Each structure stands twice: as structure tokens, then as C-alpha cells.
Amino acid sequence: MSLPRRLLAPAPGWIVETDVVVVGSGIAGLTTALRIAAGPVGSDAGRQAGSGLRVLVVTKDVLAAGSTRWAQGGIAAALGPDDTAAAHLADTLVAGVGLCDVEAVRVLVDEGPQAVRELIELGTRFDRTSTGELSLTREGGHHADRIAHAGGDATGAEIERALVAAVLATPGIEVIEHALVLDLLPTAAGGAGAVTLHVMGEGQLDGVGAVRARAFVLATGGIGQVYAATTNPPVSTGDGVAAALRAGAVVRDLEFVQFHPTVLWLGGGAAGQQPLVSEAVRGEGAFLVDEAGTRFMRGQHELADLAPRDVVAKAILRRMRETGAEHVWLDARHFGAEKWRVRFPTILATLTSLGLDPVSQLIPVAPACHYASGGIATDLTGRTSVAGLYACGEAACTGVHGANRLASNSLLEGLVFGRRIADDVLSTVPAGTPLVDLGIDVRGMGVAAAGIRHALQQEMSADAGVIRDAAGLGRAAGSLQKLAAQRTSDPRTESWEATNLLTVASALVAAAGRRAETRGSHWREDYPEPDEDWCGHLDLRLGPDGTITTDFVAIPSSAIPTTGGPGHA
Numbered sequence: 001m002s003l004p005r006r007l008l009a010p011a012p013g014w015i016v017e018t019d020v021v022v023v024g025s026g027i028a029g030l031t032t033a034l035r036i037a038a039g040p041v042g043s044d045a046g047r048q049a050g051s052g053l054r055v056l057v058v059t060k061d062v063l064a065a066g067s068t069r070w071a072q073g074g075i076a077a078a079l080g081p082d083d084t085a086a087a088h089l090a091d092t093l094v095a096g097v098g099l100c101d102v103e104a105v106r107v108l109v110d111e112g113p114q115a116v117r118e119l120i121e122l123g124t125r126f127d128r129t130s131t132g133e134l135s136l137t138r139e140g141g142h143h144a145d146r147i148a149h150a151g152g153d154a155t156g157a158e159i160e161r162a163l164v165a166a167v168l169a170t171p172g173i174e175v176i177e178h179a180l181v182l183d184l185l186p187t188a189a190g191g192a193g194a195v196t197l198h199v200m201g202e203g204q205l206d207g208v209g210a211v212r213a214r215a216f217v218l219a220t221g222g223i224g225q226v227y228a229a230t231t232n233p234p235v236s237t238g239d240g241v242a243a244a245l246r247a248g249a250v251v252r253d254l255e256f257v258q259f260h261p262t263v264l265w266l267g268g269g270a271a272g273q274q275p276l277v278s279e280a281v282r283g284e285g286a287f288l289v290d291e292a293g294t295r296f297m298r299g300q301h302e303l304a305d306l307a308p309r310d311v312v313a314k315a316i317l318r319r320m321r322e323t324g325a326e327h328v329w330l331d332a333r334h335f336g337a338e339k340w341r342v343r344f345p346t347i348l349a350t351l352t353s354l355g356l357d358p359v360s361q362l363i364p365v366a367p368a369c370h371y372a373s374g375g376i377a378t379d380l381t382g383r384t385s386v387a388g389l390y391a392c393g394e395a396a397c398t399g400v401h402g403a404n405r406l407a408s409n410s411l412l413e414g415l416v417f418g419r420r421i422a423d424d425v426l427s428t429v430p431a432g433t434p435l436v437d438l439g440i441d442v443r444g445m446g447v448a449a450a451g452i453r454h455a456l457q458q459e460m461s462a463d464a465g466v467i468r469d470a471a472g473l474g475r476a477a478g479s480l481q482k483l484a485a486q487r488t489s490d491p492r493t494e495s496w497e498a499t500n501l502l503t504v505a506s507a508l509v510a511a512a513g514r515r516a517e518t519r520g521s522h523w524r525e526d527y528p529e530p531d532e533d534w535c536g537h538l539d540l541r542l543g544p545d546g547t548i549t550t551d552f553v554a555i556p557s558s559a560i561p562t563t564g565g566p567g568h569a
């Protein structure tokens with residue numbers, strides 16, 4: 001198979017310059033942009049004057065349209081009186097099944113509480129108890145109430161509202177909406193020097209152009225649209241991950257795709273973005289039952305219905321297989337009308353619009369693609385393997401999630417590592433430094449036909465979804481190869497997105513085919529157990545010939561996270 005190393009596109013019709021380009025407008029991108037524009041941490045003078053760095057936020061839809069606004073459950077941080085960062089760390093390591101980077105998790109849990117407090121100072125209104133304390137709930141894999149939420153189950157929407165308002169009020173930040181990132185162009189020295197964009201605008205910047213800058217942050221969100229059914233919005237086509245691969249960056253552990261256990265089942269064959277029924281519903285006492293009314297999570301794990309997400313998703317799928325059912329049921333009838341109205345208004349509205357009454361009826365649910373735990377490999381400051389290129393949020397692999405993300409750690413990751421990227425940019429990119437020369441010309445190379453999207457999603461769901469084996473993954477690789485041969489000479493949004501989906505799907509299948517074990521959210525029927533020889537990462541690269549290579553990087557035994565510890569009685 002040969003994947004394009006550069007997207008076919010018209011030559012840039014315009015070139016603009018800035019200091020920092022942030023691609024993506026969820027919690028990761030906007031946090032990074034705000035902190036870069038604000039100026040050096042600890043300097044009041046700097047904050048008032050701003051950093052002097054020009055920040056350009058580029059987003060594919062409107063500012064508020066990414067995955068963040070769909071987050072329901074909340075943001076995890078050790079904020080409760082009886083909770084500790086050490087307990088949060090222990091729960092995160094257990095969920096990550098040996099593949100978390102302990103130092104990255106330490107950063108996440110130690111810096112998380114302060115980062116959430118800053119989000120509150122910025123104007124985010126989290127739910128409070130009657131005594132004014134933060135109202136904290138629990139989700140799968142957590143041994144403490146540490147999930148802060150807003151608007152009941154509208155946490156992401158409230159965070160996004162506050163961040164967007166702050167960005168719009170910050171003079172040092174410019175925004176281009178409806179702009180799809182195509183490629184990163186290198187400097188002569190091989191670092192990131194410019195980004196090409198297709199802007200669907202009506203103003204000065206329209207069509208394909210290039211933005212030159214000193215630093216680039218990819219915070220483009222997830223890859224969920226590689227599957228037929230996902231909780232991700234239609235914009236989640238892996239654009240940042242694919243562009244990073246084309247730019248020569250290392251992408252890590254893409255085989256670890258988390259399937260959320262309780263996605264509303266809308267009937268066989270439902271496709272596209274599916275409604276989530278937050279894990280917080282189980283955190284508040286709802287439970288799973290099968291067709292016969294049996295509580296099948298009992299006896300599967302000490303946390304039963306609140307076991308880590310991969311454990312619950314696998315148990316549901318096994319039960320569906322055993323009973324021949326297309327879904328299981330979530331029982332939250334005992335909440336009563338008032339609790340549903342106050343605590344889960346968003347989910348209630350969705351259920352009601354579909355004619356379901358959760359006070360008197362069971363809710364049909366089944367697992368669907370939810371979150372990519374892997375992504376563009378970064379260090380603890382968000383730097384990737386390409387100089388000048390950073391990655392953050394779901395697009396990145398910072399090491400905090402390992403083989404399976406702990407519930408509600410993702411908003412926190414975007415927040416904490418967005419702050420770290422900003423601090424690194426502020427200390428390494430002085431305002432006014434000249435831009436360096438670009439290394440090569442900007443001609444495009446190839447692009448897949450827009451029409452492959454549907455077939456790609458069907459194939460990925462059939463053969464590279466929750467349950468995998470060598471035969472299925474071989475079929476998926478063969479199908480992707482055939483789809484890769486379907487090229488077009490008509491570059492446009494749909495074909496660029498299709499090429500990005502093809503690129504990330506190919507990398508995912510290559511990694512899933514290579515990892516011959518079951519671990520976290522990677523479930524191989526033909527290798528049903530974790531294998532200590534596989535305790536390491538799969539680094540993915542797009543080679544000069546357009547093929548994906550996979551390199552296994554073993555975790556030294558001294559760095560393999562031990563599980564257990566505080567919170568694990």
C-alpha cells in the first residue's frame with residue numbers, strides 16, 4: 001500500500017506569518033493558545049501585557065464544534081477532601097495495564113487540581129453542593145469521587161463555553177474557522193516551518209494557503225470516524241495524526257482504541273455519531289442487565305458496573321454473544337424523575353426525543369468507538385519527534401493513558417499538557433525571532449477518493465473493532481490497500497478527510513496486527529492474555545515509500561508501572 005506523503009492540493013494562493021499556530025479548538029488547543037498569549041507564568045507584568053507572541057487558532061468547523069463540547073461525565077482531579085494525587089495515580093496506572101508512562105501520569109495528577117482551579121477562575125461553572133463545595137462524582141475505575149461536572153452532564157459544553165469566551169476576549173489570539181489543515185511543511189533543517197490550510201472562508205483568506213510560524217501545536221482531537229459507529233462528532237477524522245505521520249513524526253500505540261460501554265443503541269446498522277450515556281450514570285448507581293434481567297457485571301470485577309471501561313465493554317460484548325442480543329440494558333429507573341432532570345438533563349433530553357422514558361424503561365446500550373488512547377508521541381512538554389511541532393489532547397500520546405484511558409482523564413490531559421506546551425513555547429520561542437527558510441517546495445502528491453469513507457468505516461468496524469484476530473486484521477489491511485488505490489485528481493475537503501482516515505486506519509491496523517496479545521482496549525481473540533514480552537509501545541511511522549512501519553519499544557523493567565497502591569484495598 002502506498003499512502004500519500006503530501007496531500008494533493010492547489011498551490012498555496014497566499015502565505016501569512018504568525019508566531020504560533022494552534023490547530024484545534026477543544027480544551028487542549030484553547031488552553032494552549034490562551035496561556036501562550038497570556039505570557040510567562042508568574043509574571044504579573046507579562047500577563048497584563050501578554051507574551052507578545054501572535055497566536056493563530058485554526059479550526060475545521062466553528063470554535064465550539066470539537067469533541068470537548070460532547071464530554072458528559074466530567075474532568076477527573078484529586079479535589080475532594082479525602083482524595084489524593086497518589087490515589088488518582090494508582091487508579092490511572094491500573095486502567096493503563098502496564099503501559100502508562102509513570103512520570104506523565106504523575107504530572108497529570110499533581111498538576112491537575114491547580115489546572116482545574118484555573119479553569120474555574122477563567123469562568124467555568126462546575127456544579128456545587130448545597131454547601132458550595134465542588135460536587136464530585138465517580139466513574140469506572142476510580143476508587144474515589146473525583147469527577148467534577150457542570151450542568152449535570154454538560155461538562156464539556158460548559159468548559160468549551162468558558163474557553164471560547166476567553167479566547168474571543170484575548171487580543172493576542174486570532175482565529176480562522178472552517179479551515180482544514182492539510183500538511184506541515186518542513187524547514188531546511190527538517191523542523192516544522194509552515195502549515196498548509198484549506199480555508200472555506202468568504203474573507204481575505206480563502207482557498208488553499210500557507211501559514212509560516214515558529215511553533216505548531218496539533219490539538220485536532222480524535223480519530224473516531226474511522227469506525228461506522230462512534231461517539232465522536234463528524235469532524236473527528238484524525239487530520240492531525242495523519243498530518244503528523246506525513247510530516248515524519250512518530251505516532252504511538254494507535255491500536256488502543258477505547259470503546260465506550262454504554263452508547264445508546266439506536267438499532268442495528270446505526271452509523272455516524274451516536275449518543276453517549278455517560279459512565280457517570282453508573283457512577284450514580286445505574287447498573288447493567290441482560291435480556292433476562294441478570295446483573296452480569298457482578299462477579300466480573302471488584303468494582304462490578306464501575307470496573308474500568310475495557311472490562312465493562314468486553315463483558316457486555318461477551319454477554320451479547322452468549323445471548324445473541326444486539327445490546328444490553330442500563331437500568332436507572334430508581335433515579336426517579338427529579339434526579340434525571342437535575343443530574344442528567346442532556347441524556348434525558350436525548351432519550352425523551354427518542355421516545356424513551358428512563359424512569360419507567362430500561363435504556364438499550366452497546367459499546368461504540370469513543371477515544372484513541374494513542375496518538376502523536378510527545379514528551380512531558382508536548383514536544384513531538386519533529387522540531388517545532390507539539391501535540392496535545394486526544395491527538396497526542398503523552399503516555400498518561402497507556403493501554404486504556406481512565407474515565408474523565410482526557411479533559412484533564414488536554415488542560416495539563418496544554419499548559420505545559422505553552423510554558424515550553426514561551427521559554428523557547430522569543431517574540432520577534434526571524435522565521436527560517438522552508439526546505440522543500442509545497443507541491444502535493446496524492447489524495448484518496450472521497451467515496452472510500454463509507455467502505456473504510458464498515459471494514460474497520462467489521463474487522464478491526466473491539467474484537468480482533470489475525471484473520472480479521474489481515475482482511476482489514478487488504479481492504480485498506482484496495483481503497484488506497486482509489487485516488488482522485490479532485491482535491492477537496494471530503495477527499496482530504498478520506499485520505500486522513502485511510503492513513504490513520506492503516507496505522508491502527510498495522511499496530512493491531514503486530515501486537516499479539518490482549519491488553520487494555522486491544523482485544524485479540526487469538527492471543528487472549530496480556531504477554532509480558534509485549535510490555536512496550538508500538539511506534540508508527542509513514543516511510544518514504546508511503547508504507548507504515550511499526551517499531552516495538554520495550555519499556556525497561558524498572559519503568560513498568562506497578563499497579564495497586566493507594567485507593568486499592
Ligand code: SIN
Pocket residue numbers: 071072073074276277278279280371406407408409410
Ligand atoms: C462519560 O461521560 O462516560 C465519558 C467520560 C470519558 O470518556 O472520560
